[in-house]
Amino acid sequence: MEILVILVPLALMLGGAGLVAFLWSLRSGQYDDLDGAAWRAIADDEQPQEAPAKR
Amino acid sequence: MHVTRDFSHYVRTAGEGVQHIDLAVEGVHCAGCMAKIERGLSAIPDVTLARVNLTDRRVALEWKAGTLDPSRFIDRLEELGYKAYPFETESAEVAEVAESRFLLRCLGVAAFATMNVMMLSIPVWSGNVSDMLPEQRDFFHWLSALIALPAAAYAGQPFFRSAWRALSAKTTNMDVPISIGVILALGMSVVETIHHAEHAYFDAAIMLLTFLLVGRFLDQNMRRRTRAVAGNLAALKAETAAKFVGSDEISQVPVAAIHPGDIVLLRPGERCAVDGTVIEGRSEIDQSLITGETLYVTAEHGTPVYAGSMNISGTLRVRVSAASEATLLAEITRLLDNALQARSRYMRLADRASRLYAPVVHATALITILGWVIAGASWHDAIVTGVAVLIITCPCALGLAIPTVQTIASGAMFKSGVLLNSGDAIERLAEADHVIFDKTGTLTLPDLEVMNAADIPADVFELAGRLALSSHHPVAAAVAQAAGARSPIVGAAEEAGQGVRATVDGVELRLGRPSFCGAEALVGSAMVDPEASIVAFSKGSDRFILSVRQGLRPDAQAVIAALKARNIGIEILSGDREPAVKAAAHALDIPEWRAGLTPADKIARIEELKRRGAKVLMVGDGMNDAPSLAAAHVSMSPISAAHLSQATADLVFLGRPLAPVVAAIDASRKALHLMRQNLWLAIGYNVLAVPVAISGVVTPLIAAAAMSGSSILVMLNSLRARSASREIM
Structure with missing residues (x-):
């Protein structure tokens, strides 16, 4: 049962890290446009600089 | 004459040397539009940010200060095929967004705490039937407390505050039993842990908060979305006026930047965006949006004109007056205020449910405690059982029953071209059994x-x-x-x-x-x-x-027939002349109609119907309809309506057809049916669970399972609001 000494703090840390990541994503506005975000994931990458001139 | 467009009113400074503007854009609905707009705008030199928000249909733009004129973005978007309008965020919307974010933060905290507490609870539950040492169990309980107490203190804020507000006002709401339940559960668990007891309810308390926050967040998010839509509508109306900035120079400025005393130019075919008095020129004006009267009125020196009038023939110069000077508007505003006050007394289904629910639950818990004491149990055991009753009956599923349906139903209505302006509109629309139509611009097309x-x-x-x-x-x-x-x-x-x-x-x-x-x-x-x-x-x-x-809306006849088939009473109340109204009523086969009514007459008729017990749906667009829109049980406006009416109406429908009226009634009836069903599901679950709790055999495991089970059941039932857009005609 000594393993608890490692496992419990580890579990708490992981949970805490998850929470911090969530709060960060919220603060950086990632939940502001849920419809748009769904599409951005499958959109093409930005064209290189010269591309707009060619097209 | 030299004309410029001045958008400086909308431009904000965003950090060092960067300017920011928000544009509301019409017709953005896919990833292709998003990419096209962002590429098209980023290609302009000196633009540092161009980001589309697909949910709100807006574009945020930033550029190096002083290098670009905002009208260039609007022209560029026009070239790309989108109409864009500068947009000013209302303070009400800012507040909704902030509240929405706060709830999401609370939800995040509560959800992570729940996951971690559950991780500690499951070993305890399984340990209780196997071989866990009491010391280990205590250790796990203390760890749970360490996570759950601060998390509940933070994430419970929305409920605690609202409960406190209700109690200070000597009323009660759904949040009172929630707060009492959560606080008692946590307090009792701490005491039990100190006494090395077998059961602690940290998991149940924090899980309860999580589920309730889901409901609260959905509710708030819907409100935020409707607010955003309303903001866009205001911007899309593009209310600008040609203001004289010199003797012979005019600038197209937003209405918000016009002050009393300014002089504006009104050209033929333009809609007036301000209230004022004509100081020069002679023309015919169409005031149908204000009075419902379709005959043109002659305007000359000294004639008052109101926002929403259309200038027909000549060019006018108008001196802007303060809104309060306009007697017509003042009268409408007064009627509107009265009507709005009356409406705020409507009690939402959720509040009505909780008002019945809370006393019953608290009485049950009290009787349980007393009952056990009389039956010979110790005070400690009796109180533990009483608290278990409170936890089991905490209105977890009740809190989800209504917001989940509302969110899904409002999405479905959005698809059929109806936007919600107020959160409880669905409930009220579902009850409507009498529809009053305005004629001009509502039954007929505005063009x-x-x-x-x-x-x-x-x-x-x-x-x-x-x-x-x-x-x-x-x-x-x-x-x-x-x-x-x-x-x-x-x-x-x-x-x-x-x-x-x-x-x-x-x-x-x-x-x-x-x-x-x-x-x-x-x-x-x-x-x-x-x-x-x-x-x-x-x-x-x-x-x-x-x-x-003005022709009738293409499907007006079919819609009237569909309403009749649903056994809904129909009548026309119009400010227009009798022959015109009679012709429309005849064409649509509506026997009840009244013509030449003032806003006060319309209200009087609605009050009369109310006294007879009818729930009136008012559909109107004119400024003269605004007070009756507010007085009716529920109201709808077409998108072409006057600003004031659109802001007052509970729902706004898009496009030329009238069909959204029927679609909205159908969708809301179905939604109300599901809401009621959900409430019964939640109550049915309590009826089953409460005897178990009273008998004192509830363990934290049973509490947790019952709570999540009922919540998931309610959510799944709500999803049925999505299905089937039935044939409405």
């Missing part, structure tokens, strides 16, 4: 149509349309549109207040007043349509007359 196009040879009509392109008159615009004319006739000249004329291949063409074209004789013999404006067209010695009027 003019040529009624007798079929009687005129196609080539003549086309020629008339091309000639009409040279006139600013709205009636001419309707002729041009009906004829599908594209190329104007070269050399056409407009005679103010008379018409347009041109000479093609040696033949003189004239379009305008019958007298201008020498066609008075024809008008006399033609069937007189009380609502129509008659335009004459002459080609050489041939004379034709065109009858132009």
